[in-house]
Amino acid sequence: xxxxxxxxxxxxxxxxxxxxxxxxxxxxxxxxxxxxxxxxxxxxxxxxxxxxxxxxxxxxxxxxxxxxxxxxxxxxxxxxxxxxxxxxxxxxxxxxxxxxxxxxxxxxxxxxxxxxxxxxxxxxxxxxxxxxxxxxxxxxxxxxxxxxxxxxxxxxxxxxxxxxxxxxxxxxxxxxxxxxxxxxxxxxxxxxxxxxxxxxxxxxxxxxxxxxxxxxxxxxxxxxxxxxxxxxxxxxxxxxxxxxxxxxxxxxxxxxxxxxxxxxxxxxxxxxxxxxxxxxxxxxxxxxxxxxxxxxxxxxxxxxxxxxxxxxxxxxxxxxxxxxxxxxxxxxxxxxxxxxxxxxxxxxxxxxxxxxxxxxxxxxxxxxxxxxxxxxxxxxxxxxxxxxxxxxxxxxxxxxxxxxxxxxxxxxxxxxxxxxxxxxxxxxxxxxxxxxxxxxxxxxxxxxxxxxxxxxxxxxxxxxxxxxxxxxxxxxxxxxxxxxxxxxxxxxxxxxxxxxxxxxxxxxxxxxxxxxxxxxxxxxxxxxxxxxxxxxxxxxxxxxxxxxxxxxxxxxxxxxxxxxxxxxxxxxxxxxxxxxxxxxxxxxxxxx
Amino acid sequence: xxxxxxxxxxxxxxxxxxxxxxxxxxxxxxxxxxxxxxxxxxxxxxxxxxxxxxxxxxxxxxxxxxxxxxxxxxxxxxxxxxxxxxxxxxxxxxxxxxxxxxxxxxxxxxxxxxxxxxxxxxxxxxxxxxxxxxxxxxxxxxxxxxxxxxxxxxxxxxxxxxxxxxxxxxxxx
Ligand SMILES: Cc1cc2nc3c(=O)[nH]c(=O)nc-3n(C[C@H](O)[C@H](O)[C@H](O)COP(=O)(O)O)c2cc1C
Ligand code: SF4
Ligand code: SF4
Ligand code: FES
Numbered sequence: 001x002x003x004x005x006x007x008x009x010x011x012x013x014x015x016x017x018x019x020x021x022x023x024x025x026x027x028x029x030x031x032x033x034x035x036x037x038x039x040x041x042x043x044x045x046x047x048x049x050x051x052x053x054x055x056x057x058x059x060x061x062x063x064x065x066x067x068x069x070x071x072x073x074x075x076x077x078x079x080x081x082x083x084x085x086x087x088x089x090x091x092x093x094x095x096x097x098x099x100x101x102x103x104x105x106x107x108x109x110x111x112x113x114x115x116x117x118x119x120x121x122x123x124x125x126x127x128x129x130x131x132x133x134x135x136x137x138x139x140x141x142x143x144x145x146x147x148x149x150x151x152x153x154x155x156x157x158x159x160x161x162x163x164x165x166x167x168x169x170x171x172x173x174x175x176x177x178x179x180x181x182x183x184x185x186x187x188x189x190x191x192x193x194x195x196x197x198x199x200x201x202x203x204x205x206x207x208x209x210x211x212x213x214x215x216x217x218x219x220x221x222x223x224x225x226x227x228x229x230x231x232x233x234x235x236x237x238x239x240x241x242x243x244x245x246x247x248x249x250x251x252x253x254x255x256x257x258x259x260x261x262x263x264x265x266x267x268x269x270x271x272x273x274x275x276x277x278x279x280x281x282x283x284x285x286x287x288x289x290x291x292x293x294x295x296x297x298x299x300x301x302x303x304x305x306x307x308x309x310x311x312x313x314x315x316x317x318x319x320x321x322x323x324x325x326x327x328x329x330x331x332x333x334x335x336x337x338x339x340x341x342x343x344x345x346x347x348x349x350x351x352x353x354x355x356x357x358x359x360x361x362x363x364x365x366x367x368x369x370x371x372x373x374x375x376x377x378x379x380x381x382x383x384x385x386x387x388x389x390x391x392x393x394x395x396x397x398x399x400x401x402x403x404x405x406x407x408x409x410x411x412x413x414x415x416x417x418x419x420x421x422x423x424x425x426x427x428x429x430x431x432x433x434x435x436x437x438x439x440x441x442x443x444x445x446x447x448x449x450x451x452x453x454x455x456x457x458x459x460x461x462x463x464x465x466x467x468x469x470x471x472x473x474x475x476x477x478x479x480x481x482x483x484x485x486x487x488x489x490x491x492x493x494x495x496x497x498x499x500x501x502x503x504x505x506x507x508x509x510x511x512x513x514x515x516x517x518x519x520x521x522x523x524x525x526x527x528x529x530x531x532x533x534x535x536x537x538x539x540x541x542x543x544x545x546x547x548x549x550x551x552x553x554x555x556x557x558x559x560x561x562x563x564x565x566x567x568x569x570x571x572x573x574x575x576x577x578x579x580x581x582x583x584x585x586x587x588x589x590x591x592x
Numbered sequence: 593x594x595x596x597x598x599x600x601x602x603x604x605x606x607x608x609x610x611x612x613x614x615x616x617x618x619x620x621x622x623x624x625x626x627x628x629x630x631x632x633x634x635x636x637x638x639x640x641x642x643x644x645x646x647x648x649x650x651x652x653x654x655x656x657x658x659x660x661x662x663x664x665x666x667x668x669x670x671x672x673x674x675x676x677x678x679x680x681x682x683x684x685x686x687x688x689x690x691x692x693x694x695x696x697x698x699x700x701x702x703x704x705x706x707x708x709x710x711x712x713x714x715x716x717x718x719x720x721x722x723x724x725x726x727x728x729x730x731x732x733x734x735x736x737x738x739x740x741x742x743x744x745x746x747x748x749x750x751x752x753x754x755x756x757x758x759x760x761x762x763x764x765x
Contacts, residue, residue, distance in 0.1 A: 013730045016743035048732030194727035195689030232635075232672055234729060235741065274631050275671030277726070291630035293669040309627075350731060352690035358732035390689060426689045440692050444726065450669075532697075555702035555749025575705070577698035577749055 002059060004037040004081055009053040009117060011044035011204040012236050013197070017051035018069060025070045026054075029077055037081055043205020045117025046360035047104065050092050053117075056080055066092035066101075104357055104376050109338060111346045112161075112322040113362045116205030121240050124247040127208040133253060135328035136215050140259050149220040150176060153324065155332035157344025162188050162280075162317030163395065163422045164497075165343075165410045168324075171314060174304035175221040178312035183223040185214050186289070186308065186315040189230040189237070190273055190280040193393030194444065196424030198348040199318035201360050203230070203237035206322065207244035211268060213321030215253070216328055218266045221314050226268035229285050232275060241270050277394070277448035281496050282307075282315045284450065295450045296496035317422065319348055339365035343409035347420070353390075353427035354381045369404040373427055384429040388512070392421025394441045394448075395501035397508030398434060417508040419501070433530035434513040435520055439467035441505035449498060456499030459490040463506060472533040475521035480510060529591055532576040536592055541566050543588035550580035550589065613651045615640050620655045630658060630666050634673055643674040679714040679721035683756065684738040688727030694734040700724060702749030703737075703756055719760060 008014075008023045026039055047053060050066030054073060057063075063086050065076060072090055080086045086094075092101045110116075119126040127133070139149060154169030175183065187210060191199040203210060214226045230238050245268055248254045256265045271289050278284050279294035286308045288294035307313025323345065327335045336344040343365040349372065352358045356378035363372060369389060373379070380386050388398040397418035399406075406412045413420050428437070446460040466483055469475050487503030494500045510517060519525045526534040539550075539559075546564040551557075558574040561567030569580070581589045619636040623629035633652060637644050644667055653660040667673040685700045700711065703722055707715050714721040730736050733745025737752060744755055 012728075012743065013732055013745075016730045016733055016736070016745045051733075191729070192726075193689075194687070195691075195731050196727070197729040197731055200729040233725070233727070272632070272635065273670075274635065274673065276669065288631065289628055291628040291666070293666055352731040352734060353693045358690075358734075360732075393689065424689065426693060428693060432693055437693075440689070553748075553750055555698065555753055556705045575698060575701040575749075577695065577702070579698075579749065 004056065004058040006037055006039045006081070007042045007055040007057070007117075007120075008039070009044055009051065009055075010041040011201055012234075013044055013048045013201075014051045014053065015236075019052035021070055022052050022054060022068050022073050025073050026077065029074065035077070035081065040120045041122065042119060043116045043121050044201045044360060046108075046113065046201070046362075047092065047101070047357075048359035049357045050101070053092075055117075056086075058084075060084075061094060061096050063091050063096075064093040065090045101357070104359075104361075104378070107364075107367060107371060107376055108362050109346050109364050110362050111326050111335065111338075112202065112209075112319050112348055113205070113360065114326060115209060116201060116360075119206065121205055121207055122243050124208060124244065124251060127206070131329060132208050132325070133212055133251075135325040136212055136219065136253075137259065138329060139216065139219060140261055146176060146220045146222065149216065149328065152328060152332050153220075156327045156335040157332075157339065157342075158320065158323055158327065158335065159343065159410065160317060161319035161323075161347065161422065163193075163392065163419065165420060168316060168320055171304060171316070172217060172220050174302065175223075175312050175314040178305050180312050182225070182309075182311050183218075183221055184308045184311055184313040185217045185221065185223045185226045186282075186285070186303075186313060187214055187226070187228040187318060187321055188280060188282070188285060188315055189228050189234075189318050190277075190285060191231055191234075191318075191422070192277040192280040193395075193422050193424045195352055195390075195393060195426050196350045196422055198350050198360060198423045200234050200237050201350075202318050202322050202348075203234070204240055207237075207241045208248070209322045209325055210241075210318055211244055211248055211254070213316075213324035214268060215258075215266060216324050217314055217316065217321065219264075221312070223314065224265055226266065227289055227308070228268060228270045229273060229279070229289060230270055231273045238270055238272060245270070276450075277444070278450045278496070278498050281498060284496070285315070286313065293450075295452050296498075298495065319423070340407060340409045342411055347408065347423060349423045349425045351377050351425050351427070353425075354384065354429040354432070355379070355427040356381055363408070365409050366407045368407055369399065372408070372425070373404065377427070380427065380429050384431065386427070387430050387432060388428045388434065390418075390426040390428065390437065390505075391424070392419035392501075392504070393424050394445050395419055395497060395504055396421045396424075397504045398428070398437065398512065399508075400512040403512075417504065417511055419504070431528050431530060433471075433526050433528035434509040434516045435467065435470055435526075436528075436531055438506045438509045439464065439471050442467055442502070445498065445502040449502075450496075453494045453496075453499055455490045455493040456495075456502065459486055460499070460502050462486060463490070463503065467506070470517065470520045471526075471531045473520065473524040473531075475517075477521065479521055480514065480517050484510060535576055536571060537569055537574060537576065537578065537581060538590050538592070539567050539569055540588045540590050543586050545586050545588070547585070549583050549585065553579045553583045555579065611641060611645050611647060613647060616648060616651055616655075620652065624656050630663065631670070633658075634663065634667055638673060642678050643676055646675075677714075677718075679718050681720050681740055681759065683720055683722045684725045684728065685722065686726070686728045686730075686734070686736045686738070687724045688731060688734075690731035690734040691727075691736055696735045698749045699735050699737060699747055699752045702753050706753045706756060719763075720756070 158168045159165040284294040284296040303313040442464040551559040
């Protein structure tokens, strides 16, 4: 009989939800009562909306418990671990009986995330037990040549998951063909899209798969050194990467003469970013690794020819690398059997916003956006009306509800004006103002422009000013046309992807939600009732019972009134947060 | 644009700062003559002082041979680097897309109103610095703030203010 195993999801999201406390509690009980079950940490299984998550595996099966706190875990240990009786009401997933959350898993295919939430990311042995480092060993033991490796990746149809979607195998081929004593492989872990966390979860949950993927790339192109450029905002990912690198070095998987192969030297180190979105762009990233300001440069020469320190360099995204060991181990068909004609395999999405089940999902390409939002994601919070979904972050666009039956593949998404992007999927409902969303993204890109190109530097600023004006009810006729023409100019005259795609959020919202722009400009109204300057909250005196709930919940104390007296909102203090509106049980708050 | 304009006022303000520059010696030894080490060098400096003091630029330049203009150019390009002292605790309010959609503005405004400061400022008692950041990677818990290294999620304006006040109370007692 195998000992019972208890896994606690300790990725950043789990920790933020209180998983550390749960882990400590289990540890304490285990210690105090001298219990013999095995306790380990693991990464994020993707069910972020149910964090903290604890999985109990015993000889009858596996049980995933959700929304666990110190009290619930005490009960679980008592009843399940000691009493062998699972606590049904906290279970969110098990193979033994059906659960309402099962539809969250049903359409998922886990390839990049194959180990996340299953293995202990800080233990190389566990990664190896799950097939880790087998792919690279296969290459060496069977003496598979670099050309063959590259061909397998080409055949798999894998495309870059960092946003561009460039065929990975082709990229490797170019780097392979460049002749040089020294070459580099870089892993882009800058994850700049605000509202996306696929790469963070992967690095926190399965860092070795990225290291193995990079090593395979190094084998294929003949690189001697690898760099992982990781956002400084991801301290846990950096920590786990460094642990993983250290373990791999000890095993002889990184360093000199690795895998017992004489003369094959390859090592990886982590470079911490310093907070600049533009450094996700590959040439800017390399400038940053070299210690300079992260400003993009003209291509060609492409990194495959002249990259880091002017040496041939292959740069891929975290998720791209994580797929590689799986493809090498299981063959190209194991990957390209999923997906559509031009978009093969699976894609990880970070599902967030006004959705019931926010989290990390990995789905086969070709699934419809609707399926992801409604079947997996469980629909919109509080049964509100689905309005749009934002894909691709600041470079992407908003796809309206009536187009969301399109399949998820690079070409279909691009045809809407959005882009696939790196996997951020932010769901918006009727209360989200689309002009404000455009303004939000322009505020971001305007701040993040490196300043090299005039149209990107100043054009985005002008776009932002116009959008702000419209949101504040100061828009005038002709503003929409002005936005459109300026957007086109910025697209045409920017050097890098940041500037070239910065107008996308504006153009897609104008295309699909022009009426919202017009309402702001002509009627000085925000149809979503979200733009602060265009709304006011007031108390309807006839309905107010003086229950004081609103005053207690107002974060800035703008509401005054004695118990059982009519309350009053001071418009000078009110920040239009709407808490009173949602909290009042007597519908005594008016929003106009 | 990325590059922050450095007003002369700021340099004036910090004129009286007294710092122990010898603390920099070990990191200078570590990074000297290593290519591409400008950013780690500045990161390590900030780790020591909480920000990058003006004199540190001069000292680093003198002992590493990297031009001050280059150090300053890099320090002003990246959002991570601070050129003025910060409070004891740093409150980062996430303004990523997911948090924006879930009402990050309310969180910022409530905290700033409670502390009576503006975004990016430090409270007069030097306890808190509040700043806006883009995505902390916990979007499914939006809206999110991070105080030092701890992340708090699923906030409302009220609960965010309560967290801030609790920490203050705990430490003042
Ligand atoms: C402004 C800008 C930001 C980018 N940010 C990222 C990023 O955060 N992560 C990433 O993997 N790729 C990012 N990219 C794409 C990279 O330039 C590059 O295409 C990618 O790392 C290549 O890897 P892939 O082929 O595996 O996707 C960004 C591009 C631009 C123009
Ligand atoms: S497009 Fe913008 S971010 Fe890109 S190089 Fe030009 S100014 Fe810099
Ligand atoms: S919550 Fe509603 S009923 Fe209660 S005091 Fe406020 S406005 Fe009046
Ligand atoms: S958008 Fe706030 S944590 Fe990602």
